[in-house]
Amino acid sequence: MMAKKFDVGVIGGGIIGCAVAYYLSRSGTSVVLFEKNHICSGASSANQGGLAIQVFDLKTIPLALASAELYRGLSDELGYDIEYHENGSILVTRDAYQVPVLRRRYDELKGMGLDVDLWDDDQLRRFPCGDTEPFLSVIESHFDGQVNPFRSTYGFAFAAKRQGVRILTNASVAQIKTVKRRIHSVVLEKGEEFVCGNVVCAAGPWSRQIGQMVGLDIPVEPQRGQIIVTEQVADSEYPYILDGDYLTTAYGIKPEGEDEAARIRHALGIGGSYAQDPAGNWTIGSSRDMAGFVRTNSPDVLKGMARHLLSFFPGMKDINCIRFFAGFRPYCVKDGHPILGRAPDLSGFYIATGHAGEGIALAPATGKLIAEEITIGKTSLPMENFRYERFVAPH
Amino acid sequence: MKNDDLVICRCEEVTQADIKEVISQGVTRMNEVKRLTRAGMGLCQGKTCGRLVTGILARETNQPLQELKPPTSRPPTRVLPLGILSRTTQDDD
Ligand SMILES: Cc1cc2nc3c(=O)[nH]c(=O)nc-3n(C[C@H](O)[C@H](O)[C@H](O)COP(=O)(O)OP(=O)(O)OC[C@H]3O[C@@H](n4cnc5c(N)ncnc54)[C@H](O)[C@@H]3O)c2cc1C
Numbered sequence: 275m276m277a278k279k280f281d282v283g284v285i286g287g288g289i290i291g292c293a294v295a296y297y298l299s300r301s302g303t304s305v306v307l308f309e310k311n312h313i314c315s316g317a318s319s320a321n322q323g324g325l326a327i328q329v330f331d332l333k334t335i336p337l338a339l340a341s342a343e344l345y346r347g348l349s350d351e352l353g354y355d356i357e358y359h360e361n362g363s364i365l366v367t368r369d370a371y372q373v374p375v376l377r378r379r380y381d382e383l384k385g386m387g388l389d390v391d392l393w394d395d396d397q398l399r400r401f402p403c404g405d406t407e408p409f410l411s412v413i414e415s416h417f418d419g420q421v422n423p424f425r426s427t428y429g430f431a432f433a434a435k436r437q438g439v440r441i442l443t444n445a446s447v448a449q450i451k452t453v454k455r456r457i458h459s460v461v462l463e464k465g466e467e468f469v470c471g472n473v474v475c476a477a478g479p480w481s482r483q484i485g486q487m488v489g490l491d492i493p494v495e496p497q498r499g500q501i502i503v504t505e506q507v508a509d510s511e512y513p514y515i516l517d518g519d520y521l522t523t524a525y526g527i528k529p530e531g532e533d534e535a536a537r538i539r540h541a542l543g544i545g546g547s548y549a550q551d552p553a554g555n556w557t558i559g560s561s562r563d564m565a566g567f568v569r570t571n572s573p574d575v576l577k578g579m580a581r582h583l584l585s586f587f588p589g590m591k592d593i594n595c596i597r598f599f600a601g602f603r604p605y606c607v608k609d610g611h612p613i614l615g616r617a618p619d620l621s622g623f624y625i626a627t628g629h630a631g632e633g634i635a636l637a638p639a640t641g642k643l644i645a646e647e648i649t650i651g652k653t654s655l656p657m658e659n660f661r662y663e664r665f666v667a668p669h
Numbered sequence: 670m671k672n673d674d675l676v677i678c679r680c681e682e683v684t685q686a687d688i689k690e691v692i693s694q695g696v697t698r699m700n701e702v703k704r705l706t707r708a709g710m711g712l713c714q715g716k717t718c719g720r721l722v723t724g725i726l727a728r729e730t731n732q733p734l735q736e737l738k739p740p741t742s743r744p745p746t747r748v749l750p751l752g753i754l755s756r757t758t759q760d761d762d
Binding site: 312313314315319424425428432435502504505506553558571576577580581583584590591592593594595596597598599 | 681694695696698700701704705707710711712714743744745748749750751752754755756757
């Protein structure tokens, strides 16, 4: 039997794979996407859908801003409401040791020309904290936002399909054949073979397994995150709130002089991230640990997250939790940054993963850049910071 | 069908028409219907509407009812105020 032929095979039907497939399909390339379960069954189905660009690593911010720009027009472009709302975010702290950290962050963001405010005493006092002390410092970002991660992933997938992409679900990739260090074909677990000169690894936390098929070590492991979902409550004026500890747990920005309670939170990987969706449900995060592919919730983390939240907003104590879930961030164990672009020494193999806790925020720009690299060989934004070559010691 | 205005999931106010619409876009699994329509994501977590949604999906996609996997069910089994969660240890299930 003749193998089926495509220009590009995309491995993974999460938001990254679907975005790559969508942007490729706009250039008239023939694309097949392989997903071992169903569309949006991995990390892309278990997150907060936030674009908290103000806390991102400075190197990643240009990519995130490019993504936000694409998100703005995406509901219209895809003909599907992805519920993108640019309603800003606030980064708050009530810990003295985080105040200088926030001050530094504010200066950095201002230095990049971004639309942020550092609240003055009057604004801090006006924020409704119930009967607790006012915050010590708050950065308000006016460009951060939120998006529905399911609808974005399916929106990309539906549009890609309309533009001719073959989307195969229950299609687990088992083998990638190469000929003289060139990609030749992809073989599924069920035995079916697809000839394609280019392959994009967008397998999220499972990307290391895909790399192994071509002898490439993709240093990505699952970083578990847990979430509490509450019942629907009245709309908050500030639907996206992060606390200073998020900078510590997600980005390793270690403040001086943290207290005992903070040390315990940091040991559990807890840093507050609170997002209210358009329906009114709050998602309460965040936590980070390396527990392999164990998709369960741990009681100490749920309790720690609830306790930390109530230390900020004690008035939320009577709001009901309706659901807990866990997911795996695709985390680059070498430096925590995305790995994007062609692989060295293996013609036709492209990597699009390692997005950690930012994959929803970075998906549109990632998809567009990878499609550009494959179809025209150059990208509209520099990708040097994200290339695999950074792991290869210079000779 | 005239019953399309029928509210299937009362917690999230999802109608039969909403469910048929996502099925017409090509989804075939309970998890997908749930996530795209929000049916079963409300206060009762699908205890009331789960069977109805499964029935619609089976009928619209010609899949045998008993072969449809129920959507992933998430703890807690009963709603729990944040104040209580912050004080107790929850069983991991
Ligand atoms: C608790 C939590 C909160 C988060 N909050 C946010 C947030 O607020 N904002 C944000 O931007 N990001 C957030 N993230 C991160 C975000 O969810 C991820 O970065 C993003 O979803 C990664 O997308 P992906 O497509 O790379 O991976 P996935 O969605 O995991 O997709 C990879 C796909 O590859 C498939 N696959 C694997 N192996 C194979 C194979 N051999 N053959 C075929 N298919 C295969 C899998 O089945 C899977 O569907 C959060 C993550 C977690 C866990």
